[in-house]
Amino acid sequence: MNRIIKIVLLDILKNKIVVSYALILALLSWGSFMLEDNTAKGLLTILNVILFTVPLVSILFSTIYIYNSSEFIELLLSQPIKRKKIWISLFTGLSIAMLLAFFLGAGIPLLVNAPGMAGLMMVLSGSLISVVFVSLAFLSCILTRDKAKGIGLAILFWMYFAILFDALVLFLLFQFVEYPIEEAMVGITASSPIDLARIQILLHLDQSAMMGYTGAIFKDFFGTTIGLLISFLLLVLWIAVPFLISVRKFVRKDL
Numbered sequence: 001m002n003r004i005i006k007i008v009l010l011d012i013l014k015n016k017i018v019v020s021y022a023l024i025l026a027l028l029s030w031g032s033f034m035l036e037d038n039t040a041k042g043l044l045t046i047l048n049v050i051l052f053t054v055p056l057v058s059i060l061f062s063t064i065y066i067y068n069s070s071e072f073i074e075l076l077l078s079q080p081i082k083r084k085k086i087w088i089s090l091f092t093g094l095s096i097a098m099l100l101a102f103f104l105g106a107g108i109p110l111l112v113n114a115p116g117m118a119g120l121m122m123v124l125s126g127s128l129i130s131v132v133f134v135s136l137a138f139l140s141c142i143l144t145r146d147k148a149k150g151i152g153l154a155i156l157f158w159m160y161f162a163i164l165f166d167a168l169v170l171f172l173l174f175q176f177v178e179y180p181i182e183e184a185m186v187g188i189t190a191s192s193p194i195d196l197a198r199i200q201i202l203l204h205l206d207q208s209a210m211m212g213y214t215g216a217i218f219k220d221f222f223g224t225t226i227g228l229l230i231s232f233l234l235l236v237l238w239i240a241v242p243f244l245i246s247v248r249k250f251v252r253k254d255l
Contacts (some may be wrong), residue, residue, distance in 0.1 A: 004076065004086065008093025012065065018101050021057050025049070025105025033113040040205065043114055043122065046106060047201055050126040051194050054102060055133045056158050062094050062137030063154040067147040087250045091138055091243060098130045118204040125197040128235045132193045133158070135243040142246040142253065165192045193238040196231040203228060 012018055032045040066073075069090070076086045106126060110119040140154040169188060189195050 004081075004089035005093045005096070008069075008090055009096055012094065012097035013100070015065075017061060018097060021061070022101040022105040025053075025102065026109065029106045029109035033109060039114050043110075043118055043201075043205060046110065046122065047198070047205075050106065050122065050129065050201075051198055052162055054106075054126055055129055055162060055194060058098050058130045058133035059137045059140070059154045059158050060151070062098070062134045063140050063151055065094065066090065066137065066141040067150060083251045084247060087138070087247050091134065094137075095131045095134050098134055099127055102126055102130050118201070121204045122201050125200045125235075128232075128239070129193060129197050132235060132238045132242075135239050135246075138246040139242040142249045161192050161194045165195065190231075190234050193235055196235050196238075200228060200231050200235075 033042040107123045136157045
């Protein structure tokens with residue numbers, strides 16, 4: 001299992017796309033702090049990168065890599081190795097690679113320029129978001145054998161969580177504006193890992209106006225400490241649930 005992880009990790013780290021991803025993140029992160037006149041503005045600029053670019057690259061690269069590794073996966077399946085171990089090894093290797101790329105590109109600039117809780121929380125949230133969308137990539141790949149459909153499904157996952165979810169929330173708010181739906185909005189917020197990450201970060205940036213209606217309710221309803229803990233646990237669930245579903249399907253799938 002460790003050998004498979006090592007093979008996958010070394011293969012990905014040699015990939016020009018991952019290297020370019022890390023370099024672009026580094027350029028954007030260092031540039032944000034250098035161009036802005038204070039740290040808070042730089043953090044807000046990087047926040048947009050973490051909430052939109054990081055999930056997109058994580059899910060697209062992981063999906064394409066899995067489809068391109070189909071022959072390697074079939075070779076592993078011909079060996080006396082349990083299917084579950086193969087799938088977990090692939091996930092571990094991809095997750096570590098994406099985490100390394102994110103940390104080298106955005107994590108180091110954040111910890112150097114914003115060494116407080118805000119910077120640390122942004123690094124943790126970005127890391128969790130990276131793994132969440134790697135997990136969703138594995139689910140996309142196992143749901144269909146067609147590469148085009150799998151990539152399309154991955155893009156739909158990203159579009160829903162990054163763009164369409166907020167539009168859906170606003171639609172519900174306008175439709176039920178006369179009803180007390182504050183508690184329901186807390187549950188709806190939990191159905192988006194990007195919204196959870198946004199709340200985690202903005203709770204430490206003191207930028208309540210940018211949290212949106214769902215984030216403000218989340219803060220008021222749970223309080224800062226409890227809300228942070230619950231959102232963190234929900235992000236872990238967003239990693240575990242899609243991946244466990246993909247593992248179950250991979251074990252039973254006829255390849």
